[in-house]
Amino acid sequence: MPWAVLVLWVAVLALAAMPFAGKLGDVQQDRAVDYLPDGADSTQVARIQDSLPGGEATEVVLVYQRAAGLTGADRAAAQRQVTEIASAHELTGGAPKGVASKDGTTLMVPVASNEPGTDEEAKSAFVEDIREKAGGGDGLSVEVGGPGALQADMGEVFESIDGTLMIATALVVTVLLILTYRSPFLWLIPLIGVAAAALSSRALVYGLVQGFDLTVTSQGAGIMTVLVFGAGTDYALLIVARYREELRRIERPYDAMRAALRGCGPAVLASSGTVAAGLLCLLAADLNSSSGLGPVGAVGVVCALAAMMTLLPAVLVLLGRRVFWPLIPAYGSQPKARRSLFAVMGSSAGRRPVAILVSGGVLLGALALGAFNLPGNLSQEDSFTSKPESVAAMETLAEAYPERSSQPITVLAPTGRADEALATARSTEGVVGAEPGRNGDGWTEIAVFANDAPETAGERSTIERLRAELDDNGAYVGGPSAQQIDLEDTNARDRAIVIPLVLAAILLILVALLRSLVAPLLLVVAVVAVWGAVTGLGGLLFEPVFGFAGVDPSMALLSFVFLVALGVDYGIFLMHRMREEALSGAEPRTAALTALRTTGGVIASAGIVLAATFMVLMTLPLVMLRELGFLIAVGVLLDTFLVRTYLVTSAAMLLRRKVWWPGPLSRAPRPDGEPHREPRVPEPAGRGK
Template identity: 40%
Template sequence: MTRTPPWARWAVPLVLVLVWLGIGGTLGPFAGRLGEVATNDQAAFLPRGAESTRVLEARKAFEPSASLPAVVVWTADSGRVSTAQQQAASAALSALTGRPGIGSAPSPALLSEDGEAIEAVVPLAPDLGKELPRVLDEVRRAAGQVPGTAVRIAGPAATQEDLFSAFSGIDGILLGVALGAVLLILLLVYRSVLLPLVIIISAVFALGLACATVYALADQDLVRVDGQVQGILSILVIGAATDYALLLAARFREELAARGDRLEAVLAAVRRSAGAIVASAATVALGLLALLAGDLTNNRALGPVGAVGILCAVLTTLTFLPAALALLGRSAYWPAAPGPAGTGADADAGEKGRGVWPRVAAVIGRAPRRVWLSTALLLLVLAAFSPGLSSRGVPLDEIFVNDAPSVGAQQTLARHFPAGSGTPAVIIADAGQAAAVQETARGTAGVAGVRPVTAGGRPGTEPLVVDGRIRLDATLDAPTDSDAAKETVQRLRERLHALPGADALVGGYTAQQYDTQVTAARDRTVIVPVVLGIILLILAGLLRSVLVPVLLVATVGLNFLATLGVSALLFRHVLGFSGTDASVPLYGFVFLVALGVDYNIFLMSRVREEALRHGTREGVLRGLVTTGGVITSAGVVLAATFAALMVIPLAFLVQIAFIVAFGVLLDTLVVRSLLVPALVVDIGPRAWWPSALAGRDA
C-alpha cells in the first residue's frame, strides 16, 4: 500500500486558501460598488399590474419626457409676499429652462391663499442618479435670488436627495460597524486571536463574491437593487457566514481534541456539520426566494439577492474555512487551544462541568413541563400586543430618523397650501367624458381642486387629448402620505370607476402608497404559507420526523409574534413611530422564521445524533449542553450585525434591525434554549414519529 506523501496531504487546503485569496483580492472591491447599479427611485419598485403603475405608464404620453418634480416653496421674511417677490420667483425659475438635468419648463409661481408663501414646481430629469444633489443645488441657487424670502424644496426629488444622503457611504460605514461588532464579540467570547480573524476573513470573502455576483446580475437588469436591499445583503452575508463558521469551528474543536490529527479532524467536522449548515442555508435561501411569489417589486428584489448572499456564505464556510483550520490546527484557538487527543471531547467536559448550559439542562431535566409552559406563557403574553403594530405605511415626517430637509419643506408647504400640493392624484380618463370626470373628481370629499393638463401647460386652454385620453391633476386636502389622502384616493376610484364610459384610472404618489400597502398585505397571505411549507419540508427531510418539524415551526412562529408585540410597544411609546412600512412585517417574518429555524436545526440535528446513542431524553440534554455556547454566540453575533443597520437613519431599516436583532436574541435565549428542549423532553420519543427513534426508550 502506497503511503500518501506528507506534502500531498496539505496540497488541497493550501490550494483552496490561495484560490480564495485570489477571489477575495479580485472581487472584494465589488462590496463597495453596488451603489453603481442601485436605484433609489421608488417608482421602480411599484406593484406589478396595480392601477397606479398603469397610470405611471399612461401619463408619459402627456409629458414631453418623464420627470421628477421638485416643489419649491418660498416664505416671506416680512410675513406677506409682495407682487414683486412673486414675479421674481417665476423669473428665477424660468431661467432654469433648458439647463442640464431640468426636464421641462418650471411652472409659474403661485401665491398661497394666506398670502404668506409662493409655490412652484420644477420638473427634473428622472434618471439623474448621483447628479440629483448637484441639480437641486442649482435649483436652490436660482430660487434663492428672490429677495426677502426663505427657500425650501419639497416633493419626490427632495425626498430622493435625502435618501441619497442617507445611503451615501453605506458600504463602508455599514461594513465597518458590522465587522467591528462581530470581531469584538468573537474576541470576548472565544478569547482567541486567530479564530476571529479567520472567521471575519471568511465572511468578507463571501460578501465580496456575493456583491460581485449581484453586481453582474443588476448590471444586466436581471435583479433590482436599492439602498435597502444593498444594506440588508451586507448584513445577511456577514451574519450568516459567521453563524455557519462558528458551528463548523466548534465541531472542529471537538474533533481535534478527540482525534489529534488536524486533517482527520477537519474532515470529520465538515462531514458531521455540513448537513445542518446546508439545511439551515437552504431554509433561509428558499425562504427568501419565496418572496418571488409576491407582487410587490421590492419584495421580489430582495429574494434572489439574499439567496445569492446565503449561497456564497455556505460556499466559503465549507471550502475556505476548513482549509484554513486544517493549516492552522490547534493554533487557530490559541491561547485557548483544545487539549491533546485522549483527554476527552469538549462535549464530555462540558457535561461534567459547572457551566451555564449543564445547569440549564439540569433544570429542564427536572421539570420539563414547567419550563415549556412558563416560557410559552411569556411568549403568548408578548404576542398579545402584536395586533397593535400598524403596517399601513410610514408618514413622510417619520421616514427619516433624523431631521431631513425634505420633511421640513413639506411641512412648510402644508401650512400655506393644500397639503397635497405638488404631488397631485393623477387621473387618466376617456376624453369624451372629460366634463363628467372633472365634475365628479371635484365633488369628491378630500379633493381641494382639479386641473386638466393642457397643451403647453397654459391654463385656460383646452385639455390636451392623446389617443382619446385626457389627464387631470387632483390636489388633495390631506398630506399625500396620510391615511386621509389614501381614503380620498379610494373614494376617487370608486366614483370614477362607476362613471359609464369614463374608463378612468387614478394614480400618483398617494395612489402608489395605497397600492403598495394593499399589495403588501396580499403578498403576506401568499408568501407566509409558502415559507412555512418550505421550512417544514426541509426539517422533515433533515430530522426524519413529522412532529418535531411542526413543533419547531410553531415555536419560531410564536417567537415572531412575541417580537412584533414588543416592537409595537417600543415603536409607538419609545421611538415615536406611528407605524411601519408595509413590507416590514413580511421581511421580519422571513428573516426571523428562517433564521430562527437555523438555530433549531443546529440544536436538533445534534440532539438526533445524540439520541441515536443515548435515547431522546439524554440526547436532548447532551445536545443542549454541547451546542449551547456556540449557538448562543452565533445568535449574539447575528443580532449585532443586524443591529448595525441602525446606523442608516431610515425608519424602515431601524425597524427591521430591531425586529430581527431582538427576535434572534429571544429565539436564541428562550425558544431554542428552554422551550424547544423542554417540549421534546416532555413529549419523549414520540416526538420523532414516524421515524424509528419514536419507538426507542427515552
C-alpha cells in the same frame, strides 16, 4: 486538497469577485417604481409617465414663508429666483407661477422638469441646483419640497448605506469573534471567510442583474451584506466549535475537519437551506422591492455557506492546531470539566418542564398582545429619523394651505377620453381642482388636487372615489399618495401568499433533515411564537419609546421571513445534535441535555453575533431599516436565550421519543437493548500530524 481549495478561492476572488463586486452600486435602483407593486395602478402610472414627452418628470415645490407676512421685496426675490431657475433648466408648462396662502405668509411655487429623465443622479443634481438658487434670509425662509426633493433626500441616504453597513458590520463581527475565541489569530480566519463571501455575493448579484435584469435596491443590497456577515459567522462558529471538539479525539487536523464537517455539515446545509428557501419564497411577492430581495438575499446566504464549508476548513487545516493558541486542543485531552450556564439551564428545564413551558408560552402570548398597539402605516414624510428639508417643506405647506393638498394626484387617461376623464375628476367628491398636462403615446396626464392633506384618510377616500369613477374611462390613478395605498394593499396580498410558502418550504427541509414530523412542527411553532412576541414588543416601543410615527407596510412580511428562517437555524443546530445523541443510544432526557450543553455556547455566540449584525441597521437614518433591525435582533436574542434553551428543550423532554415520530427513533429500544439506529459512516482512522 486544502491547498487546492485555497488556490481556487484566491483565483475566484482575484479574477471575478473583486473586479465586479464594486460595480453592484452602479446598477442598484432606488426609483419609486422599484419599491412599488408590479401590477398596481400607481406603478402603471409611473411607467407610462416615462413614455410621455420628456420622459419622467421631476416635481418639486419651492416654499417661501415669512411669519409676519410676505413683503413686496420677498415676492420680488422669489420671482428673480424662479426666473433664474427657469433659464437654467427646461421646465414643463413654461415659467412657474406661485400660489399665495390665504393668510399671506406663504408662497408656493411648483416646479417640474423632464430634463433629468430617469437618471437618479441627474434628478438629485437638479434638486440640489434649485436649492442653491433658492435662498432666503432676514426672516424669509425658503424650503424645497415635493416628490422630487423627497426622492433626492432618500437617495442621499441610500448612497451611504453600502459603505456604512459594510464597515460597521465588519467591526461588530471582529469584536465579537475576538471576545468569543480569546485568541490573537483565530478570529481572523472566519472574518476572512465572511469577507470572501461578501465580495463573491456582490459580484454574483451584479452578474444576475446583467444577465436576468434583476431589480436590486440599495435596501436589498444592504440587507444582503448583513445576512452574509451574520449567517456566515454563525456557520463559522458552529464548524470551529465542532472542529475543536474533534481535534481532541482525532490526531490529524485533516481527519478531524472531515469528522467535524460530517457531524455538523448536515445542520449547516439545512440551516442555510431554510434561509435561502424562505427568501426565495419572496419571489412570489408582487412588491418589486420584496421580490427582488428574495434572490439577492439567497445569493448572499449561499455564498456564505460556500465560503464556510470550503475556504474556512481549508485555512484551518493548513494552519493546524496552532491557530487555537493559546487554548490549543491537544490530541487525547479532555476539556476542563465545568458546569456551564447551559447545563444549569438544561437541568432547570428538566426539573420543571411543564411549568417552564407554560410560563414561557404565557410570556410570549402577553408580549404578542402589544401588536394591537402598533402605529399605523408609515408615510413617506415619516420615513426619516431626522427631518430633511423636503419633509419640512411639506409640513409647512400643510399648515399654510389647509384648504387643499399641496401634492397632486396623477391621473393618466387615454387621450381619446381625456376630456371625459378631466370632467369626471373635477366632479368627484373631495377634488378641488384638476388640470390637463402632457400628452403622448396615447395618454394624457391630468394633475388632480384633493381637498385634504397628502396621505390622510380624507385624501385616501378621494383617491378611491377617483379610481371607482374613472374605471370605465380606462384611466389609472397614481402619484405618491396612491402609491402608499397600493403598497398597503399589495403587502396584505403578499403576506397571504408568501407566509404559507415560507412555512411549507422550511417544514419540508426540516422533515428531510430530522426524519420526523413532530420535531419540525415544534421548531416552526417556536419561531412563529417568537415573531408574534417581538412584533408585540415593537408595538409597545416603536411609537411610545422610539418615536416612530408608523410601521412600513412591508415590515410584517419581511420580519416574518427573516425571523422564521434565521430562527429555525438554532433549532436545527440543537435538534440535529439531539438526534445524533439519540442515534448513539442516549435516552431522550440525556440526549436533550447533552445537546443543550454541547451546542448551547455556540448557539448563544451565534445568536449574539447575528443579533449584533442586524442591530447595525438601527444606526441608519431610515425608520423602516431601524424597525427591521430591532425586530430581528431582539427576536434572535429571544429565540436564543428563552425559546431555544428553555421551551424547545422542555418540550423535547416532555415528548420524549415522540418528538421523533414517525421515524425509527420514536420507537422504544429493541428487546436486546440496542436502539433503533440509522447507518453511520465510521470515523477516519488516520495517524500522524
